Amino acid sequence: MRVLALSLLLMFTGCTSSDRQPDVTQFILRGNEAFQAGDYTGALKFADSALAHNSNSSDAYFLRGRVYFELEQWDHAEAAYLAVVDLEPDYPGVRHNLGNIYYFQRQYRSALTQFIQATESRTSANSWHAAGAVYNALSLPDSAAAAFDQAIRLDSLYGPVHTSIADLLEEQGHYPEALDRTRIALTIRPNHLPDRLRQGRLLLRLGHSDEATALLQPIITEYPHLAEPRFLLGQALQQSGFMEQSAKFLSEADSLREIEQRRGQLANTAETQPTNFQAQVDYATALRRSGHLEESLKRYFIAKALRPENLDLQFHIATLETDIGNLANAEERLLRILAADSSYVIAWLGLATVYGKTNRTTPATNALQQAARINPDHPAVRQFLGQTPPDPSQ
Template sequence: MNRILFPVLGLVIFIFGCGNNDTVPNDKSDESNNLETVLDSTEYFEKAIFADASSPTPYWNRAAWHLRNARVREGLFDLDLALEADSTYGPAWSAKADALYLMQRFEKCIEHLDVCLELSPEHVPCKLRRAEMHIHLNQFDEAFSVLNDALRIDDQIAEAYWMKGMIYRESGELDNALSSFQTSVEVNPSFFDGYIALGIAYGATSNPLAVDYYNSAIGLRPRSVEAKYNLAMYYQELMLEEAPARSIALEKALALYVSIIEIDSMNASAAFNSGYIYLEYLQDYENADFWFSEAIVRLPYYHQAFFNRGLARESMQLNSEALEDYNSALKLKPDYTQAALAKSRVLGES
């Protein structure tokens, strides 16, 4: 598949966030002002381990602390200690597999997941990650089997329905994909990825329901570049027969791209797409020139931006500047046929 189904760091946090927090103090105590400092210390975790050295939980908690602070080696060491304390402790197996995934040691990751499922067959995070690995390998039947096992344990797992939807979508079963995505947000109305998936699915057929789903995603994460970008692309690619309606859609797309740049000032794609709208749809070549230039500032090797800026400048009769842009595009991509043809055209007119 083209897309990684789980944001890796997000899943690390998810796995650790689902653990046993019995050793964590109540943050409503009188010492709450010092809680963050206390928790973020070696002393705190060593005391917890000393108090219950035979339990895997305090080692697992310290591993979570290490991994949240990018100390992968220390985190793996503590996960091994957790498994020495209890070799069937599913959270440690799944967390270790996830750390291996972060390190791109995928075969080892799969080995640990298989051990996890053997020793802790009811541990849902291991099932979800194992299903994902099956999907990466296009082993869809195996993925379905693992996901259905997870749903037999807990039929309210939004991620499982979403992953089934992704498999259906890859297999061309769009109705089943939509049904699975819909179920994912029904069981968890705060499930961001489900709304994104629904937006993409409905947007592919220009169904206005896409707007509702993207807006739901934005409501959950107002600063999400992904949700805003997808919605902008929906408006940009919406082919409406009536010119006023088409103009409104393009204005909405442009506003969203500006919003994206306010969130992510180095987002070259938002700048490029703005330029493309001005060039291709609005024939506003000055604004097109401006936004393609902004894209190039953000991504100096953006050969498409040089080419399109060349088109805008050629349309304004700025042939020398256009020629420079076509040459820049060809320098970055020597086999860029469109730029070569445009260069020949400009030279023929000179």
Template sequence: MMDRLQKILTTLTFLTLLAPWPLVAVAQSDPTPDAPVEASEEEAPSTEPQPRPAEAYNQGVDHFEAGDYSAALAAFNQAIALDPNFARAYLYRGLVYSEQEAWAEALPNLTRAIELAPTDAVAYFSRGVVHYRRGDLAQAEQDFSEALLHDPNYAKAYVFRGLVAREQDQYALAIEDFTAGINQAPELSDAYVHRGSTYALMEEYQAAVSDFDQAIELDGQRADAYQGRGVARYHLGLLEGALEDLNRAIRLKDDMPSAYLNRSYIYSAQGRPMRALSDLDQAIELRPDYVEAYLNRGLLRARQGNLQGAMDDFDTVLQLDPEAAVAYRYRGNARMEAGDALGAVADYSDALFIDVNDAVTYKLRGDARWAIGDRPGAIADYSQAIDIRPGYLEAYEARGQAFAALEEFQRAHDDLTRVIRGDTQRMDPDVYFGRGWVRSQLGDITGARADLERAAALYLETGQAEGYRKTLDLMRQI
């Protein structure tokens, strides 16, 4: 009876592409310059000088532009008290609240500004930004479209509407809007950054690099543009250029956790795991709830043989996100490698409770069930993995080896033949050895010898001395 090979996933996967990009400034100018409102020449009836609404408003604008939001808010409050129909004062008061991320206060002010000035594109845009930041994408899209209806040249409205489309995975629409924004304002580096990141999500990495190049040419201090270009170069296999870009991004902004995470992928690809771990440590220090960093550090720790450290990281992920099915899967892998097959079955089962269509986890649970002696459960899991992903050759191989061990030779032969025919590139000697042994049991000695000769050659080519000796021993027996 043959031994089954347990294959544990410990490779580092690229879990995130790019961190969210900083938002474009909320307080965009009007299509015409927003000059201070002139005060009326008419004298106030009071014997003491009283501020006019326009004066209070102008003071508020000055404070707002200086970043003194408390003073700005007080001035806009005064302007509105003096003139309850002062649309621009409501707009700017909404912008103050937006800058303070007080969305519940910003929204009614911006809505009132729109009620008083229903053709004001800036008011619609500003309210759209609030909806976007609150996650109300439908309302955000409606407001950005309304802003563009009143001002078709409003570049930032195109950019934000593109962001809404991208969040909804409508990448082609996002590209269209970002391009429209660029056409209206070729100097707008945000539009190039966002379009570049969208191209990267579409795996059009060369186009992404071109956009990040343009963003950097417009503003050489944009850490996010260097980070984006570095990620795109990573995917193009340009590791040295990618590393230079991530290094530059970190020099420009050394408190950006996503840059350390992304640089860790490059170090890992270069075979420098300790530097990768150091970057992941830094990402976690900067952002203690960074799920992706814990996941990737756990994977790297597992590859380094630090299984307890890996499981600790996956535990942290599950504390932060109990619905992270991938963390259960990775922890199950670590448990398998540590010899805890029963614990691995429990983790894989938890992962499948969250994601019932994960073919890989069914295959892995099949491996774990086989390890604890649950033969029918293992075969059922392999079959489920194949049902979900009909071309899943690793699941066919595992099921074929399981059938062989259970002496269901014809079924084993069929599965292993499917693997050999379906993957001419991999040329796994274990598969040829397995089918050779199965053929010998079915009485096909000629076919068995052909498979075993192929297995022996592949074992020899790959330096697997034990497999080579095992194959020669079996050939002598048949």
């Protein structure tokens, strides 16, 4: 049975009445900023500083819980959230986040208890949706459907619950109804990949191969590293009688599945060994090679929390941020690397790339020249110089 995905309730921690001390407030605000930037080590330091000023700061414990959840260190996250419950049982989001911890460890009864308590203390479509996902994992589809309906009554435009209802209908074999619900979900989140794939899959089941083909072709262009859209397109072409084209896409899907299986093994190691630095790096690298750039960046951030001073890792993060388009973050990170080691040649080249992408020709030229002065025979320098047009002023 498919385990339905949950949305983690990532709330910015405010400052409760017990935390309205200037120093504590600033530590929490700066900790949240560090958390949002993926600086989990920094976020934990700010949380610890807040607790040093006020050992009963529920905001600080909540921030610790969020950080440890992202690091997949479930025991530490649970302990932090339980500390919040002891201090402030109705703290917004804490029950839901505890439920997520138990859910991801497949402790479904404990998760359900927390999600139900979350619905009692705070009217939330999110928590009703989460409760429905747990009911489904417990093979209680009627209870799951009732919880999903309650979520929709609270927020009819909450996209994830429509996605989960479509999943449930598909599992039960109600394909026309699942297709209708998928189309509703896509009106809310038109680019949501699982819904787009389900739509193609259901169209195939219902015999609409031409419509499925038209829907799947752009997905293959957008996601060239995924096996499922190629497999579905191969099936659609097969249904339409295009056997040669079908065989091509089905063969490509088989090759991609082998890569996905290897990536799945790396994922399992990384998730079961959250403090294993190399496991996090290996999985992040596999995600990056497969085009999952945002997921790769999150996994690199987990590795960075384990070895925050590792300059090679910082460089990989900076180049990934450049690829994603987070150029300001990449520039700041590269400058920090060079402040720590001004002879780091490829960091100068990375900086030249960022400057070039932001149309700063003179700084880009200066960074490239600095790299060439440090090590003119470095393969990356030689390659970079070969790709860079000569400066007409020289």
